[in-house]
Amino acid sequence: MSAFIQEHGLLFGWLTVIGQILLFTIVLLLSLAFLLLMDRKVWAAVMMRKGPNVVGPFGLMQSFADFGKFLLKEIIIPAGANKTVFLLAPILSLTLAFASWAVIPVAPGWVVSDLNVGILYLFAVSSLGVYGIIMGGWASNSKYPFLGSLRSAAQMVSYEVSIGFIIITVILLVGSMNLSEIVDNQSGGFWTWHVFSFNHILLFPVMVVMFVMFFVSALAETNRPPFDLPEAESELVAGYQVEYSSTPYLLFMIGEYLNIVLMCSMMVILFMGGWHGPIAFGEDFIANFPQWLVNLGHLAWFMAKVVFCFFLFALVKAVVPRYRYDQLMRLGWKIFLPTSLVAVFIVAGYVVYMGVQS
Amino acid sequence: MAARAVARIGADPVELIAFYILAAIVTISAVSVIAAKNPVHSVLWLILAFFTSAGLLVLIGAEFLAMLLVVVYVGAVAVLFLFVVMMLDVDFVELKQGFLSYLPFGALMGIAFIAEIALATFARGDTADNFNPYPGAETNAEAIGQVMYTDYLLLFQLSGLILLVAMIGAIVLTLRHRPHVKRQNIAKQTARRRKDATRQLDVKSGEGL
Numbered sequence: 156m157s158a159f160i161q162e163h164g165l166l167f168g169w170l171t172v173i174g175q176i177l178l179f180t181i182v183l184l185l186s187l188a189f190l191l192l193m194d195r196k197v198w199a200a201v202m203m204r205k206g207p208n209v210v211g212p213f214g215l216m217q218s219f220a221d222f223g224k225f226l227l228k229e230i231i232i233p234a235g236a237n238k239t240v241f242l243l244a245p246i247l248s249l250t251l252a253f254a255s256w257a258v259i260p261v262a263p264g265w266v267v268s269d270l271n272v273g274i275l276y277l278f279a280v281s282s283l284g285v286y287g288i289i290m291g292g293w294a295s296n297s298k299y300p301f302l303g304s305l306r307s308a309a310q311m312v313s314y315e316v317s318i319g320f321i322i323i324t325v326i327l328l329v330g331s332m333n334l335s336e337i338v339d340n341q342s343g344g345f346w347t348w349h350v351f352s353f354n355h356i357l358l359f360p361v362m363v364v365m366f367v368m369f370f371v372s373a374l375a376e377t378n379r380p381p382f383d384l385p386e387a388e389s390e391l392v393a394g395y396q397v398e399y400s401s402t403p404y405l406l407f408m409i410g411e412y413l414n415i416v417l418m419c420s421m422m423v424i425l426f427m428g429g430w431h432g433p434i435a436f437g438e439d440f441i442a443n444f445p446q447w448l449v450n451l452g453h454l455a456w457f458m459a460k461v462v463f464c465f466f467l468f469a470l471v472k473a474v475v476p477r478y479r480y481d482q483l484m485r486l487g488w489k490i491f492l493p494t495s496l497v498a499v500f501i502v503a504g505y506v507v508y509m510g511v512q513s
Numbered sequence: 514m515a516a517r518a519v520a521r522i523g524a525d526p527v528e529l530i531a532f533y534i535l536a537a538i539v540t541i542s543a544v545s546v547i548a549a550k551n552p553v554h555s556v557l558w559l560i561l562a563f564f565t566s567a568g569l570l571v572l573i574g575a576e577f578l579a580m581l582l583v584v585v586y587v588g589a590v591a592v593l594f595l596f597v598v599m600m601l602d603v604d605f606v607e608l609k610q611g612f613l614s615y616l617p618f619g620a621l622m623g624i625a626f627i628a629e630i631a632l633a634t635f636a637r638g639d640t641a642d643n644f645n646p647y648p649g650a651e652t653n654a655e656a657i658g659q660v661m662y663t664d665y666l667l668l669f670q671l672s673g674l675i676l677l678v679a680m681i682g683a684i685v686l687t688l689r690h691r692p693h694v695k696r697q698n699i700a701k702q703t704a705r706r707r708k709d710a711t712r713q714l715d716v717k718s719g720e721g722l
Contacts, residue, residue, distance in 0.1 A: 240557070271652055275580035279567075282588030286560065289592070293553060293599050305596070312592055319584075332654070485699065 175267045179256055187412055188218035190462070194412075194469045201473035225405040233295060233398050240294035245403040248287030248410035255280045255417050260335045262430050262453035273334040274322055277421065278315075281376070284414060285311045288385065291407065292395035303394025306480065307378055307385030313487040314375040320495035321369045324362070324502045325349055325425045338429030345433040350426045358505055361498050366426045368491055370467065373418035375487065377411065379468060381475040382483055419464035423457060427464075430457040532572055538565045547619075552598045556591065563587045575646035577654040 192207065192214060199206030207214035232238055258273040260266035270276050285308050292304020326332055328349060329340045346353035350366045353359060375382040386394040396407050423429060430453035441449055478486070542565065545558040563586045570579035647656040661669045716722065 237551075237553075240553075270576070272576050272580050272654065275577065275584070279580045279583035279588065282584055283564075285588075285592060286595075289595055289599075290557070293595075301599075308592055308596065312589060315588065481697075 172267065176257070179267060180253060183253070183256060183413065183416070184409070186458075187409065187416065188222070189215070190416060190465055191218045191412060193462075193465065194472070197466060197469035198473045201470070222405070225401055228401040230401045230403060231398075233297065235296040236398065237294040237296065240290050241398075242403060244287050244291035244294060245399065245406035245410070247290065248284065249406045249413075251280055251283050251287065252410040252413035252417065256413075258334055259417070259420050259424070260338060260429065261457050262450040263335070265450055265454065266335065269333065269335055272332045274326065274332045274337065274425075277334075277417075278319060278322060281414070281417070282315055284410075287407070287410065288395050291399065295395070295398035297398055299393075300395045300397045303385045303397070307395060310378070310382065310384065310483060310487075311376055313484060314372045314491070317368065317487060317491035317495045318372045318376060320492070320499050321365050321372065322425065323499050324365050324495070327499070327502045327506050328352070328355070328358075328362075330506075334424055334429075338424055338431065341428040342431050342435065344431075344435045345428065348426065348428040348431075355505065355509070357509070358502060361501050362426070364494065365498055366422070368495060369422060369426065370464075371486075372491060373422065374468065374471060375483065377415045377418055379415060380472040381478050383477065384480055384483060415468055416461065416465060419461045419468065420457075422464050423460040427460050430454065432456050528572060532569070535565050535568045535572065539569065552601065553595070556595050556598050559594070560587055560591045563591060570646075573646055575653045577652070577657060578646070 195217075196206040196214075207217035210216040210220045232241060255277055257267045258270050258276050260269065288307045288311075289304050292300040292302075292307075295301070325337060329337045331337065331340075341348050345351060349362050351359060352362045374380075378385050384394075386396075396404055399407060432452075441452075539562055542558045542562040546555050546562065549555040549558055563582060567579040567582045567587075570576070570582060646653045649656070649659075714722070
């Protein structure tokens with residue numbers, strides 16, 4: 156970013172960056188509206204219902220109707236609540252959810268800030284996400300939200316550890332923490348994607364397991380079913396957001412879904428080849444087209460993969476029953492953590508002795 | 514864009530403005546940590562201070578260190594702080610009473626701390642080089658890796674071993690195996706099949722088992 160600003164002058168550089176951020180925000184919010192609908196539609200389809208189908212054709216406008224409803228309702232702040240923290244929590248959730256997107260590359264060069272430590276930045280910002288929930292639960296000054304937030308914090312901290320180790324395996328393979336370089340390492344067809352990593356055939360069993368574990372950890376990290384214990388409607392009514400209504404609740408929900416989409420795009424970038432298509436062909440032919448057109452094609456692949464991952468998230472929500480809390484903790488600490496640690500050792504040994512990196 | 518440019522505070526007006534804003538926020542939040550009446554607010558201010566210092570580290574070009582600060586201190590340590598503080602049932606009035614008697618000790622520690630930092634800074638003449646985030650390496654991450662895994666590898670591993678011993682010690686101290694307590698055996702549970710638990714009987718009507 157700073158290099159770009161030096162090239163194009165201060166004012167133009169800053170305006171461009173702000174424009175990029177605005178574009179990202181708007182596109183994200185718009186696509187979120189339809190992803191939310193997709194979530195509900197998939198859920199409904201598994202249960203052989205129709206799902207939302209009244210507002211607009213096929214219910215396409217449902218999310219916008221919900222949005223309007225949330226905005227127009229009254230904001231209720233409980234009398235015993237800590238007002239500042241109570242209102243700060245959803246804002247923090249939403250801000251952090253958006254902040255992560257600054258380093259996500261959606262096509263070659265199409266990224267707000269191409270950080271050298273991009274993946275670490277993502278990890279850092281997503282580890283902050285727990286504060287929105289803790290603050291919301293504590294500030295509500297009520298038992299159910301507090302219990303929900305404690306559960307959620309413990310859960311998110313636990314699964315962060317295994318996510319960190321899984322990310323390290325990918326970093327070891329690539330030799331860089333820059334997200335664009337991680338994606339470029341997977342160019343040249345689906346067999347070089349880190350899920351399969353057929354070009355390092357010995358690592359194939361390790362990386363497939365890592366991918367599945369990342370997916371499950373992502374479910375736990377975003378408090379999605381089957382790990383939605385913080386919300387657990389049947390025990391905690393709705394967890395940390397019981398006392399929230401109207402716009403603050405909306406902010407929480409947008410933040411939550413943004414994090415899910417972020418986890419999907421992390422899966423795509425780390426394991427599924429990012430913006431690269433499954434089969435690399437006609438590189439010379441493609442080179443004839445202008446760069447922006449090629450990038451649009453890359454963007455389409457990226458979005459298709461993210462939507463596929465989101466479909467998996469939605470499907471899991473409909474199919475799998477909720478975990479018990481001790482099972483959740485056991486899975487995180489006793490199964491995922493040792494497995495990912497062993498995988499780090501295996502991948503590191505492979506990288507050193509098989510000479511993956513130059 | 515990924516290319517490195519040696520960042521020195523003051524080279525760029527935007528960086529200078531950013532430095533003053535961040536430094537002001539760090540100072541204000543650090544003061545608020547001790548000034549806040551509610552301990553939970555204290556921890557929240559502390560988190561802001563951590564986060565903003567990460568921003569300062571980014572400004573001098575130590576981006577790896579900055580991210581680690583956020584991941585480790587803000588993402589893990591401060592969460593535990595917040596956990597403990599939220600669980601406490603603190604009487605604020607009682608808490609305020611001891612303030613004056615602790616003030617001299619606190620002030621003394623603060624002065625000693627500032628004096629130590631000043632001593633260390635003045636002892637090394639070239640101050641600009643002291644804050645070089647990547648001496649003799651391409652990036653901050655490489656510089657840290659060089660120091661930890663090449664120059665001082667044995668010391669680093671030794672400190673890791675000490676931490677491991679400390680962890681095992683903590684586990685051993687708190688681990689109690691109480692007798693007569695039914696424990697869950699996950700492997701046994703999942704290995705259980707239908708034929709182990711049920712049997713089919715042919716019960717004649719009117720007789721029962």
